Amino acid sequence: MSTLEDDELIELITSWSQKRKASSPKAADINTNDADQPSHSSSLSFQLAQEDNEESVDDLGGDDKGPIFGDYASYFATKAQNQQIEDEKFLEWNKKRQQVQGQDTKVSSIFTGCVVHVNGYTRPSIATIHKLIILNGGKFIHHLSSKGAATHIIAERLTPRKQAEFKNYKVVRPQWVLDSIERGSLQRWSDYSLIEVDYGQQRLQFRNEDQTNPHAKQDDEDESEIGPSIEPMSEIVDTTDGTTTIDSKHPDFLKQFFAKSRLHHLSTWKADLRLEFLNMVIEQSKSQGHMPTGASHRIIVHVDFDCFFATVSALKRPDIDFQNQPVCVSHGGTKPGSTADIASCNYVCRKYGVKNGMWVRQAKKLCPDLICLDYDFLGYETASKKLYEILLGLKPDCILPVSIDEALLEISSLIDDENTVEQVQGFCESLRREIYEQTRCTVSVGVSHNVLLAKLSLRKAKPNGYFYLHENFEEFLHNIPVSSLPGVGGAIVNKLISQVFPHSSSEITIGEIQGLERANLEKVFGVKTGTKLFEYAHGIDHTSIDINSNPEAFTRKSISIDINWGIRFDSIAQIDEFLFRVSEEICNKLQLMKMCTSQVTLKILKRSKGAPIEPPKFLGCGQCDSFSKSSRLGIPSDDYRTIGMEARILFRNIGCDPLELRGVSIQVTKLIEKGKEVQMRLPFARLDAPKTARLEGKEQHSDTPMEDKDIDAQVFEQLPPSIQEELRSELRRRNITIGERTPKRKRVYYQQVFTRTGASEVIRIISPRKSPSKSPLKKSPTKKSPVKDVKRRETKVAKVDEDVLNELPPSLRKEILEEWDEYERTNMTEFDRLRERGKLPETKFHNSANSIESLVMDDFECKINLIMFQKTSQPSKIIKLVDRWMKKTVEKGPHHRDLELFQTYLSKLKHHSHPLYAVIIERMRLISRIEPLCQRWLNILTTLIQERPTYRD
DNA sequence: ACAAATACCGAG
DNA sequence: CATCGCTCGGTATTTGT
Numbered sequence: 001m002s003t004l005e006d007d008e009l010i011e012l013i014t015s016w017s018q019k020r021k022a023s024s025p026k027a028a029d030i031n032t033n034d035a036d037q038p039s040h041s042s043s044l045s046f047q048l049a050q051e052d053n054e055e056s057v058d059d060l061g062g063d064d065k066g067p068i069f070g071d072y073a074s075y076f077a078t079k080a081q082n083q084q085i086e087d088e089k090f091l092e093w094n095k096k097r098q099q100v101q102g103q104d105t106k107v108s109s110i111f112t113g114c115v116v117h118v119n120g121y122t123r124p125s126i127a128t129i130h131k132l133i134i135l136n137g138g139k140f141i142h143h144l145s146s147k148g149a150a151t152h153i154i155a156e157r158l159t160p161r162k163q164a165e166f167k168n169y170k171v172v173r174p175q176w177v178l179d180s181i182e183r184g185s186l187q188r189w190s191d192y193s194l195i196e197v198d199y200g201q202q203r204l205q206f207r208n209e210d211q212t213n214p215h216a217k218q219d220d221e222d223e224s225e226i227g228p229s230i231e232p233m234s235e236i237v238d239t240t241d242g243t244t245t246i247d248s249k250h251p252d253f254l255k256q257f258f259a260k261s262r263l264h265h266l267s268t269w270k271a272d273l274r275l276e277f278l279n280m281v282i283e284q285s286k287s288q289g290h291m292p293t294g295a296s297h298r299i300i301v302h303v304d305f306d307c308f309f310a311t312v313s314a315l316k317r318p319d320i321d322f323q324n325q326p327v328c329v330s331h332g333g334t335k336p337g338s339t340a341d342i343a344s345c346n347y348v349c350r351k352y353g354v355k356n357g358m359w360v361r362q363a364k365k366l367c368p369d370l371i372c373l374d375y376d377f378l379g380y381e382t383a384s385k386k387l388y389e390i391l392l393g394l395k396p397d398c399i400l401p402v403s404i405d406e407a408l409l410e411i412s413s414l415i416d417d418e419n420t421v422e423q424v425q426g427f428c429e430s431l432r433r434e435i436y437e438q439t440r441c442t443v444s445v446g447v448s449h450n451v452l453l454a455k456l457s458l459r460k461a462k463p464n465g466y467f468y469l470h471e472n473f474e475e476f477l478h479n480i481p482v483s484s485l486p487g488v489g490g491a492i493v494n495k496l497i498s499q500v501f502p503h504s505s506s507e508i509t510i511g512e513i514q515g516l517e518r519a520n521l522e523k524v525f526g527v528k529t530g531t532k533l534f535e536y537a538h539g540i541d542h543t544s545i546d547i548n549s550n551p552e553a554f555t556r557k558s559i560s561i562d563i564n565w566g567i568r569f570d571s572i573a574q575i576d577e578f579l580f581r582v583s584e585e586i587c588n589k590l591q592l593m594k595m596c597t598s599q600v601t602l603k604i605l606k607r608s609k610g611a612p613i614e615p616p617k618f619l620g621c622g623q624c625d626s627f628s629k630s631s632r633l634g635i636p637s638d639d640y641r642t643i644g645m646e647a648r649i650l651f652r653n654i655g656c657d658p659l660e661l662r663g664v665s666i667q668v669t670k671l672i673e674k675g676k677e678v679q680m681r682l683p684f685a686r687l688d689a690p691k692t693a694r695l696e697g698k699e700q701h702s703d704t705p706m707e708d709k710d711i712d713a714q715v716f717e718q719l720p721p722s723i724q725e726e727l728r729s730e731l732r733r734r735n736i737t738i739g740e741r742t743p744k745r746k747r748v749y750y751q752q753v754f755t756r757t758g759a760s761e762v763i764r765i766i767s768p769r770k771s772p773s774k775s776p777l778k779k780s781p782t783k784k785s786p787v788k789d790v791k792r793r794e795t796k797v798a799k800v801d802e803d804v805l806n807e808l809p810p811s812l813r814k815e816i817l818e819e820w821d822e823y824e825r826t827n828m829t830e831f832d833r834l835r836e837r838g839k840l841p842e843t844k845f846h847n848s849a850n851s852i853e854s855l856v857m858d859d860f861e862c863k864i865n866l867i868m869f870q871k872t873s874q875p876s877k878i879i880k881l882v883d884r885w886m887k888k889t890v891e892k893g894p895h896h897r898d899l900e901l902f903q904t905y906l907s908k909l910k911h912h913s914h915p916l917y918a919v920i921i922e923r924m925r926l927i928s929r930i931e932p933l934c935q936r937w938l939n940i941l942t943t944l945i946q947e948r949p950t951y952r953d
Numbered sequence: 954a955c956a957a958a959t960a961c962c963g964a965g
Numbered sequence: 966c967a968t969c970g971c972t973c974g975g976t977a978t979t980t981g982t
Contacts, residue, residue: 245967245968246968246969253969256969257968257969258969259969260968260969261969261970261971262965262969262971263965263969263970263971263972264969264971264972265971266964266965266971266972267965267971267972267973268971268972269965270964270965270972270973271972271973274973308965330968331967331969332966332967332968332969333966335966335967337967338967338968339967339968340967340968341968341969341970356965357970402964403964403965404965405965486963486964487962487963487964487975488963489962489963489964490962490963491961491962491963492962492963525976525977526976526977526978527976528975528976528977529962529975529976556973557974558972558973558974559972559973560971560972560973561971561972562970562971562972563969563970563971564970564971565968565969565970565971566968566969566970601958601959603959617968617970618967618969619967619968619969620968620969620970621970626960626961627959628958628959628960629958629959630957630958630959665971665972667972667973954982955981955982956980956981956982957979957980957981957982958978958979958980958981959977959978959979959980960976960977960978961975961976961977961978962974962976963973963974963975964972964973964974965971965972
């Protein structure tokens with residue numbers, strides 16, 4: 001409490017009081033929130049009340065997506081997504097109906113993971129199939145516009161053109177659905193396949209059938225039946241022939257991509273190994289405590305397979321003479337024009353100048369006899385496992401996994417002071433022998449007294465060798481190229497060349513660095529990098545490989561997923577979908593780690609101006625500019641919908657034409673153990689927690705003195721006496737009086753509003769200072785907002801779907817309709833409720849009719865366009881409404897229909913450069929400061945209203 | 954001046 | 966047929982207040 005600004009304190013009290021007023025009489029027990037505040041006696045630990053008594057329908061259905069997120073999703077209303085929401089609503093409603101009727105409410109999940117689309121005329125009808133699918137856990141899409149979005153297509157007949165189009169889909173007959181449901185499990189799609197596997201002969205048959213099919217023509221047109229299909233279906237069809245390709249629009253893309261990505265494997269292997277060894281070490285030190293090595297002279301061993309992938313992949317090919325034939329690992333064979341990366345190549349290749357990472361195309365030129373092998377990810381894992389087993393068996397002082405094929409050991413205590421060199425050699429050579437015997441792969445070993453030198457020694461040892469650097473260090477380092485130093489890559493080398501050795505023509509060596517002043521290096525590269533470079537050049541390295549000495553340093557601090565290949569989208573809806581899928585993956589990992597995140601970062605790659613639409617590498621990202629934005633979460637989360645929604649917002653904040661998007665990455669940081677995060681579930685719960693426990697001290701505002709601090713007496717009275725008591729003392733301490741309330745704060749904004757003319761100017765002024773990433777209004781729009789189709793959904797009949805209804809007996813039909821009405825009523829939006837009561841409720845908030853705010857605004861309004869909202873155009877009323885709305889919906893989030901309505905209204909205001917726009921936005925921002933949860937959908941609103949997408953160049 | 958956000962880098 | 970350009974930690978630089 002005492003950490004709050006006066007400002008916020010007043011707002012807080014007001015909001016409590018309003019909450020109390022709004023909720024039922026029994027809310028007198030509001031301060032009994034002991035779950036979150038176990039020990040603290042303060043009755044001020046009031047949590048903004050979730051009215052627990054409201055029976056949310058999704059409670060019945062267990063852990064499924066609640067309507068909250070259904071609402072969220074519709075912020076980005078597209079037809080398809082609206083459909084999903086309707087489907088979910090329908091499911092909830094149906095669940096409720098079943099419950100009322102005492103039926104089993106268990107959710108069938110036969111079609112879980114299936115995304116179904118119906119093509120053309122079918123029996124049963126499309127509507128029936130639709131309901132059957134969603135009632136059994138599947139997803140249904142009416143449009144195939146997002147190419148590849150469907151996992152199954154249901155059809156009875158296909159035109160030849162459609163046949164070609166759907167060649168790589170699972171196209172099944174309707175019977176597949178019926179049988180699956182009847183038998184209670186997903187039937188093999190291939191048994192119902194409409195398109196026969198390409199055996200030539202049968203295909204002809206189909207063609208014949210099609211030509212005689214009276215529906216054929218109609219089939220071809222059915223796309224326009226449903227609505228004008230703007231999106232062309234062509235892109236999925238490759239230009240050269242009729243085959244399809246899996247790109248980011250396909251639901252399985254992520255899976256497929258990761259399954260085949262070497263870099264993804266490398267990263268996950270590494271993370272897994274680190275985790276495994278970390279846990280192992282923690283286990284050990286629990287039982288026996290940590291024993292720091294007593295040895296004075298450290299011996300570090302670096303062991304690494306020789307061209308790991310190539311070696312292992314070649315094990316399956318006894319026909320290849322690995323020592324004498326050039327062999328590499330890459331996708332897709334050995335075609336001379338291939339743009340596949342070479343993941344690993346053997347030493348024969350390297351003689352020709354072939355390098356890892358090179359394209360096959362290029363390598364083929366250098367070495368025409370090149371043999372390309374397939375990846376064998378399982379084989380790599382097996383070999384690695386054996387390596388680590390062997391290493392563990394040697395009982396070194398410590399092991400640090402560097403990667404799947406590479407590890408660092410410290411063996412100081414295993415070696416005596418006598419005959420050190422021989423002992424080390426004996427140890428390493430037997431290690432090498434053992435690994436070869438067990439894996440049939442060669443390793444090299446480098447040894448020295450620190451990590452840096454061990455690493456450099458390893459380089460010298462390769463391939464299939466051993467080197468112990470124990471003397472003549474300077475001489476050893478002298479002729480090694482700087483780029484061999486760990487941490488020195490292209491950028492640093494370039495900087496060296498351009499800023500330190502402008503005349504040097506050949507490769508820069510460590511020896512040349514040795515001649516440089518430390519200060520000089522620090523000037524060019526910064527303190528850390530400069531120092532490191534200097535020390536490395538002199539063979540100095542303090543890197544520790546002992547996990548045990550500092551486990552914290554080896555624990556994972558972030559999780560991210562990057563996809564910069566195959567990213568091709570047509571619409572923002574597809575991107576939204578994709579972001580959710582990525583978030584799902586992230587959250588899987590989070591949950592596995594039992595962690596939650598409080599910060600989400602979205603990074604995108606956008607095609608650089610002038611770069612070709614399709615880069616040379618097939619489905620590659622080509623030359624791109626990268627943009628990133630991050631956002632703090634009010635509540636740490638491991639829910640993919642929360643993370644995904646955040647990502648969607650961030651994407652809109654960055655503003656990128658979907659067609660130009662080439663890379664997506666979501667990163668989560670500021671990880672918190674799951675379970676700990678509930679203590680800070682709501683900002684108010686943090687009030688009397690120690691300051692350090694508050695969220696990064698984030699909400700500390702500058703201490704702006706306020707003139708008129710006081711609290712409306714009526715407001716105060718509405719609080720429970722116990723709280724009043726405590727508040728009184730705190731308020732006294734702060735010189736805040738309880739009495740007639742006068743409008744306060746931020747007059748400055750109104751002035752600014754009136755001194756500017758253009759909307760964009762106004763917007764600039766009020767853009768938030770606090771979180772640049774959340775400033776959705778940075779750019780001045782040049783075009784009008786896209787006219788959003790805020791068509792209210794049709795009445796209940798359309799929702800429940802007539803076709804299905806009609807197939808039911810009349811008595812049941814009536815019942816269902818009535819229940820639907822009831823359902824709708826209980827899920828009424830806040831605005832609906834207000835409307836039903838016939839008038840807007842009065843709030844205590846800005847009571848004074850002569851407040852500067854209302855005076856100014858009401859006056860102004862006469863001169864400006866009159867824009868009605870909820871039957872009023874009076875700014876003070878509208879502001880009140882907004883207050884009320886936001887506060888009321890802070891927990892559940894706003895109803896999507898309210899949002900739509902409000903967005904339309906705001907858009908109008910903005911379109912007319914109405915000053916109220918800025919006032920409302922500022923008002924919402926203010927509230928968001930008190931209720932950080934509101935920030936999120938404020939962002940969404942302002943983002944949507946803005947002309948989108950704004951493209952950055 | 955400081956902290957947070959963003960940008961960039963390198964490794965395997 | 967193509968092709969699967971990841972993911973982490975560290976550091977520098979910019980931005981906002």
